[in-house]
Amino acid sequence: MSVESQPAGRRRVGRTTEGRRQLRRGLTVAAIDLFLESGYENTTVDDIAAAAGVGRRTFFRYFRSKEDAIFPSHDEVLRDIERLFxxxxxxxxxxxxxxxxxxxxxxxxxxxxxxxxxxxxxTRTVAPLRDKEVASVDRYQRVLARYLRGRFETDGEPLPDLRASVAAAAVAAANNHVLRRWLRNGGTEDAHALADKAFRLVVDAFSATSRGSTGATDDTVIAVLRSSAPLAEVVQRISSSLATGERDTP
Known part of the structure; x- marks a missing residue:
């Protein structure tokens, strides 16, 4: 029975913040389970809504498409990040x-x-969902770069645009490295402990370049890296390039 035809007591679930959060999660769980069981292409919005016990109109109050349903909190997290900044x-x-x-x-x-x-x-096996996730990561990274650019300009750092873009990419890479490792291990590792180490590498690298880069005048920095390079090497190479402004080779 859909929410549109349910008793008033059931409909009130979506009228509170917590109720909306529960309803959104219910739709997400239904979408993920159906995609895994029946296949992404074979699952419709109506299937997801029915599995979650709501109607089609309710689904579209929360999500624009079935792809959106498996990423329920990205917009909310982006707002939280901007507020923190x-x-x-x-x-x-x-x-x-x-x-x-x-x-x-x-x-x-x-x-x-x-x-x-x-x-x-x-997301490892369904291309449209993988593309959706990549687009979401790009949105996070652009928010990071915008904040960093403003801070670097205010602090008088050289090459603020380049520095912000590279720093944002490094921060995102550190987070993605930790997240993928945690996911590959079934969510059993201490992700915060791993993140502390990864983020410390990035912070230390850019703290060092800030202290040592006052004489840099070149507006182009090139770092060439192997795609398989460990995170520590990536950060070290970026740090070296930004500090010296010279071409870095493998």
Whole structure:
């Protein structure tokens, strides 16, 4: 029976913040389970709504498409990140703040391990869902870069646009490395401990370049890296390139 035809007591579930959150999660769980059981192509919005016990109109109050249904909190997390940046202490190193912001993305996955691990299985095998996830990661990275650019310009850092883009990519790469490792291991590792180590590499690299880069005048920095390079090597190469402004080779 759909929400549209349910008794008033049932309909009130979606009228509170917690009720809406539960309803949204119910739709997400239904979508993921159906995609895994019946296949992505064979599952319709009507199937998802019926499995969640709601109607088609209710589904579209929460999601624009069936692809959106498996990423229920990205817009909310983006707003939280922007709020954190707006309220951040300007005395804190900007890359540390960026790491704190992207940790909210990590936390959104850790808050529901079962759903996150199932979603990871789907995004590895279903191209439209993988593309959707890549687009979401790009949105996070652009928010990071915009914040960092503003801070680097205010702090008088050289090459603020380049530095912001590279730092945002490094922060996102560190988060993605930790998240993928946690997902591959079924959500059993201490992701926060791993993230602390990964983010420390990035913060230390960009703290070092800030201290040593006052003489840099070149507006182009090139770093050539193997695609299989470990995270520590990536950060070290980026740090070296930004600090010297010279062409870096493998």
């Amino acid at each position: 707006d309220e951040a202490d300007d005395s804190q190193h900007p890359v540390e703040v960026a790491c704190a912001g992207v940790t909210l993305v990590l936390d959104s996955y850790l808050s529901d391990p079962d759903v996150s691990v199932k979603r990871y299985t789907l």
